[in-house]
Amino acid sequence: MTPSRPSWAGPRRGGWQAELAARAREVLPAPMWAYLEAGAREGVTRDEATEAWRAVRLWPRVLGGHGEPDLTTQVLGAALRTPIGVAPTSMQRVVHPDGELAMAAGAAAAGALHVVSTNAGHPFAAIGDAARAVDPDAVWWVQAYLPPDREAAAPVLRAAADAGARAVALTVDTPFPGTKYEPADDAWVGHDLSWHRSNFADPTAERHHRGLRAHDLAWITETCGLPTVVKGVLRADDARRCADAGAAGVWVSNHGGRQLDRTVSTAAALPRVVEAVGDDVEVYVDGGVRSGLDALTALALGARAVLVGRPTVHALAVDGAAGVRALLDLLGLELVEALELAGCRRPEDARTVGAPPDL
Incomplete structure (x- = not known):
């Protein structure tokens, strides 16, 4: 059965994304909206992200006789009903009372990968339970x-593994948080943030390591038994080094434009990373994906899965778990249309339309 379109998903070209964001802004506290939408420094990287996907051109196939596409895929061996998933975001309990519990339920209902922030405001066990209550086979990292x-991270990683996480996405582009001009610290006065980083014994402890090395990847897997995906890779040589160090996957990301400003877009970085690692590890991408057509473009450039950040938070704010599912379902419907028009049967077929054919 085709899911019904949510009230914010009008038929106008590009209209639903703006409508969803506008509705989210109406219900979110002002500092949360500022936090969510902020980019580092001048916001150049943030602002270029979406247009970078639009600038890519595709080479559709014909006469394949495939019929309606099938979105099912696998990520690290786990079955998903869609290659479009939920990127990690903080402060979700400011967005919605159920925070990550609602995000987990919405992602599970859509059959999508859900990546939970280490700063989550709910215990990992509760997040895992929320996902499994909807789908016993729900997949989350x-x-x-x-x-x-x-060693201070070891109990947190083990707790996530015990709760059912399938992988650890180690974020490597944040030796410290990049400068953002909004919101000001005093804007949070009156907002209870005591639950922030609820899975840590000491939520105020230092979070970021300025001296990460490739050998740290093996320590994570040895500590909690989960495969490690390296998130925050933009360079081909770094991607190759991650693969050689034992990473199970490489996640092309510029942190939503929230770290070093004026970095290359993920759309531009993705093809070089894919070429560097070949079939040795899986490659994922986020950053500026706002439509099923963007998702097709990312798949065409070699991504195994496509993660969406800010729009999932907008959907959570507007309608909780139902909003998250509606967003993912809508993106999936758009991707189905785009795949069929491109002459592709499955997400992995999209690679054949991402590069000029031999003429």
Whole structure:
């Protein structure tokens, strides 16, 4: 059965994304909206992200006789009903009372990968339970920073593994948080943030390691038994080094334009990373994906899965778990249309339309 379109998903070209964001802004506290939408420094990288996908041109196939596409795929061996998933974001309990519990339920209902922030405001066990209550086979990962005292992260990683996480997405582009001009610290006065980083014994402890090295990847897997995906890779040589160090996947990301400003877009970085690692590891991407056509473009450039950040938070704010599912379902419907028009049967077929054919 085709899911019904949510009220914010009008038929106008590009209209639903703006409508969803506008509705989210109406219901979110002002500092949360400022936090969510902020980019580092001048916001150049943030602002270029979406247009970078639009600038890519595709080479559709014909006469394949495939019929309606099938979105099912696998990520690290786990079955998903869609290659479009939920990127990790903080402060979700400011967005909605159920925070990550609602995000987990919405992603599970859509059959999508959900990546949970290490800063989550709910215990990992509760997040895992929320996902499994909707789908016993729900797939989720935990995003993590490795602190200077990496042993302090060990209980957190093990708790995520015990709760059912399938992988650790180690974020490597954040030796410290990049400068953002909004919101000001005093804008949060009156907002209870005591639940922030609820899975840490000491939520105020230093989160970021300025001296990460490739050998830290093996420590994570040895500590919690989960495969490690390296998130925050833009360079081909770094991607190759991650693969050689034992990473199970490489996640092309510029942190939503929230770290170093004026970095290359993920759309531009993705093809070089894919070429560098070949079939040795899986490659994922986020950054500026706002439509099923953007997702097709990312798949065409070699991504195995496509993660969406800010729009999932907008959907959470507007309608909780139902909003998250509606967003993912809508993106999936758009991707189905785009795949069929491109002459592709499955997400992995999209690679054949991402590069000029031999003429």
